[in-house]
Amino acid sequence: MAEEIKMEFDFTPDPKVLIALTHTPMKPLDALCELIDNSIDSFNAAKIQSTGEVDNPIIIISLPKKKDLDNGTGVLRIQDNGPGMTAQNAENAIKAGFSGNNPYDSLGLYGMGFNISTGKLGNQTTLMTARADETTYIKTVINLGRINQTKNYHLPVEIITKSENRPFSTGGHGTIIEVTDWWPKGNDNFGFVQKLGKYGGNKIREELGRRYATILREGKIKILVDGEKCIPFEHC
Numbered sequence: 001m002a003e004e005i006k007m008e009f010d011f012t013p014d015p016k017v018l019i020a021l022t023h024t025p026m027k028p029l030d031a032l033c034e035l036i037d038n039s040i041d042s043f044n045a046a047k048i049q050s051t052g053e054v055d056n057p058i059i060i061i062s063l064p065k066k067k068d069l070d071n072g073t074g075v076l077r078i079q080d081n082g083p084g085m086t087a088q089n090a091e092n093a094i095k096a097g098f099s100g101n102n103p104y105d106s107l108g109l110y111g112m113g114f115n116i117s118t119g120k121l122g123n124q125t126t127l128m129t130a131r132a133d134e135t136t137y138i139k140t141v142i143n144l145g146r147i148n149q150t151k152n153y154h155l156p157v158e159i160i161t162k163s164e165n166r167p168f169s170t171g172g173h174g175t176i177i178e179v180t181d182w183w184p185k186g187n188d189n190f191g192f193v194q195k196l197g198k199y200g201g202n203k204i205r206e207e208l209g210r211r212y213a214t215i216l217r218e219g220k221i222k223i224l225v226d227g228e229k230c231i232p233f234e235h236c
Helices: 017-019 028-047 064-069 087-093 110-121 144-150 192-211 213-218
Strands: 057-064 076-080 123-128 134-144 157-161 174-180 222-225
Touching: 017 110, 017 144, 028 057, 028 076, 028 110, 028 174, 028 192, 028 222, 087 123, 087 134, 110 174, 110 192, 134 144, 192 213, 192 222
Parallel strands: 057 222
Antiparallel strands: 057 076, 076 174, 123 134, 123 174, 134 157
């Protein structure tokens, strides 16, 4: 009788699969809205979590300046004052394809949409998140080019003490997403973030006022773009 031999296959996808996600068709404004939706989901999650409902929920968006885009520099930043995430939830949130049984427990609503939208906008995404009852906040950096080069999915995580001169001060909470390192010529996503920039702050505020008219009109959540509020669209 032949001896039974047991073995395992390594089913970890090649990093090129993660890169391939960024080639999914998507409009620049839709990519931005995907990240806004994540913040809105976090506010909804807070209502049923032990942290409780967030007071004065707000989403602050900072667009890269045109001159920075022209120079290949600048930052697209989305910040909210939601409940923030634990280390486990943050890991799940950035894991492509992750989906928890209860998305409000795990914030697995990030998932694919987060990977696709940030990956289309730029090569590098920094995530920072803090809980109100913690004295530290979490920071990790997703560099798609480096992941593809090293074939290593393990991301270093910094645990940083909150302070007044840092993104989160004592008692601070929420999540910050920063996208940088725009794709160069020759990449399928070259010019993607530049298209978003061409909308301009006024047009983006107008479009967001249409897409999120209901929640903006109810006054439950505020959305600011470059320091100015998005005004809910009023139907005739």
